[in-house]
Amino acid sequence: MAFSWFRKKKSAARANQDSAKAESGADKKSENGSGAKNGNDPKQAAKNAAGAVGAALKPTGDQKLSVIKLVDTLIQQSYRLRASDIHLDPEENLLKVRLRIDGVMHDSFVLPKSIHQEVITRIKVMASMRTDEHQTAQDGRIRVTIEEKNFDIRVSIAPTYYGENCVMRLLSGGDQAFALKDLGFSDENLEKIERAITKPYGMILATGPTGSGKTTTLYTILQKLNTKEVVIITVEDPIEYSIGGLEQIQVNERTGLTFAKGLRFILRQDPDIIMVGEIRDDETAGIAVNAALTGHLMLSTLHTNDSTTAIPRLLDMGVEPFLITSTLNVAIGQRLVRQLCGSCKKKKKLTKAEIDNLKRFVSEKIIAANEGADFYAAVGCNECSGGYKSRIGIHEVFEIDSGIRELIVQKASGDKIREAAIKSGMITMLEDGFKKAVAGVTTLEEVLRVFYE
Numbered sequence: 001m002a003f004s005w006f007r008k009k010k011s012a013a014r015a016n017q018d019s020a021k022a023e024s025g026a027d028k029k030s031e032n033g034s035g036a037k038n039g040n041d042p043k044q045a046a047k048n049a050a051g052a053v054g055a056a057l058k059p060t061g062d063q064k065l066s067v068i069k070l071v072d073t074l075i076q077q078s079y080r081l082r083a084s085d086i087h088l089d090p091e092e093n094l095l096k097v098r099l100r101i102d103g104v105m106h107d108s109f110v111l112p113k114s115i116h117q118e119v120i121t122r123i124k125v126m127a128s129m130r131t132d133e134h135q136t137a138q139d140g141r142i143r144v145t146i147e148e149k150n151f152d153i154r155v156s157i158a159p160t161y162y163g164e165n166c167v168m169r170l171l172s173g174g175d176q177a178f179a180l181k182d183l184g185f186s187d188e189n190l191e192k193i194e195r196a197i198t199k200p201y202g203m204i205l206a207t208g209p210t211g212s213g214k215t216t217t218l219y220t221i222l223q224k225l226n227t228k229e230v231v232i233i234t235v236e237d238p239i240e241y242s243i244g245g246l247e248q249i250q251v252n253e254r255t256g257l258t259f260a261k262g263l264r265f266i267l268r269q270d271p272d273i274i275m276v277g278e279i280r281d282d283e284t285a286g287i288a289v290n291a292a293l294t295g296h297l298m299l300s301t302l303h304t305n306d307s308t309t310a311i312p313r314l315l316d317m318g319v320e321p322f323l324i325t326s327t328l329n330v331a332i333g334q335r336l337v338r339q340l341c342g343s344c345k346k347k348k349k350l351t352k353a354e355i356d357n358l359k360r361f362v363s364e365k366i367i368a369a370n371e372g373a374d375f376y377a378a379v380g381c382n383e384c385s386g387g388y389k390s391r392i393g394i395h396e397v398f399e400i401d402s403g404i405r406e407l408i409v410q411k412a413s414g415d416k417i418r419e420a421a422i423k424s425g426m427i428t429m430l431e432d433g434f435k436k437a438v439a440g441v442t443t444l445e446e447v448l449r450v451f452y453e
């Protein structure tokens with residue numbers, strides 16, 4: 001009875017459907033965003049998550065579980081499960097808890113509606129938010145220590161039809177020092193990036209959709225550039241990791257401190273290296289390009305599908321073609337794929353049907369290059385989540401050569417520029433993904449998922 005309010009929520013039927021759909025390699029994200037759906041076992045991952053949290057939340061002794069303890073345990077267990085986000089979604093009769101692990105949402109379990117308000121109030125107290133405010137969205141932060149590691153949780157609470165929801169983002173990267181190689185960059189791509197960041201000025205852009213690891217790539221480059229001899233200032237929204245030795249400024253729309261304003265402010269202090277969290281408007285684009293032209297190394301992100309689309313995007317934002325060709329050192333395109341678990345992955349050959357299916361998504365050239373290659377299948381064991389463990393990037397690194405410079409000046413289409421880049425030897429993200437699939441780092445399903453989900 002004590003356990004009755006804690007029900008595991010799972011639809012076996014839907015999970016099966018998901019893995020069946022995944023065979024096609026191009027299933028759409030299901031409406032509630034749940035489930036890993038790429039040929040591995042999404043049920044297993046959800047079960048692992050729910051099982052661990054469930055065991056921890058199980059009432060003991062007097063059967064009375066305080067909400068304080070519940071929230072603490074939820075955060076601790078989510079951290080141990082390597083979740084990046086915790087979503088609390090109220091529905092009519094329950095409070096659904098979902099975890100994002102390695103980029104994929106899992107329906108983890110449900111809490112009774114009766115404690116919904118108490119849970120939200122407890123989180124508000126922890127995040128220093130107003131507990132008497134229920135009608136507007138609020139943002140806050142919680143500082144936690146788990147296993148002797150300090151990190152922040154970014155909290156956002158907003159009113160919904162069934163009451164306030166909550167999203168907690170675990171920013172646990174603060175004390176991690178990555179090397180670019182650990183992020184999955186190939187030797188060839190590393191060489192291009194090295195070239196780009198050793199130039200005294202110019203732009204380095206990381207491109208990709210939300211959640212593709214752009215910011216981590218830029219932070220890693222910044223850590224590499226971060227020496228006593230240089231001044232680095234950033235303007236970010238939000239500040240995801242704080243790095244010693246850097247001056248980091250938080251964008252604040254309410255006080256009018258936008259990316260553009262922040263950038264102008266930074267330039268007056270004449271740093272050597274600048275990072276702007278994102279270029280998303282004409283004004284920021286204009287200032288950023290000018291800064292790159294006048295002796296600063298400028299790092300930023302662009303929300304585009306791939307590296308070469310950075311060019312038409314900058315043109316759209318009113319940047320003159322000659323300014324692009326004279327400032328863009330390199331544009332990196334990327335996605336994050338889940339990494340196969342070394343303990344349970346299994347070698348496999350593609351069937352004829354799978355190869356035929358691939359032809360719908362991938363060029364003949366890539367298929368021919370991988371003919372007869374061994375790939376791997378995700379299996380699942382108790383060391384991993386459905387055959388996967390953590391994530392790694394797949395990348396493309398776009399450099400401008402004389403032919404491409406000519407195309408940019410002519411304001412050629414994105415497709416033309418991409419074609420020319422590939423002709424000049426750029427390994428595309430998809431090709432990089434195939435290489436990692438053949439190397440047993442990830443699966444082909446996973447590579448296709450990140451492009452066609």
Ligand SMILES: [Zn+2]
Nearest residue numbers: 341344381384
């Ligand atoms: Zn495993």
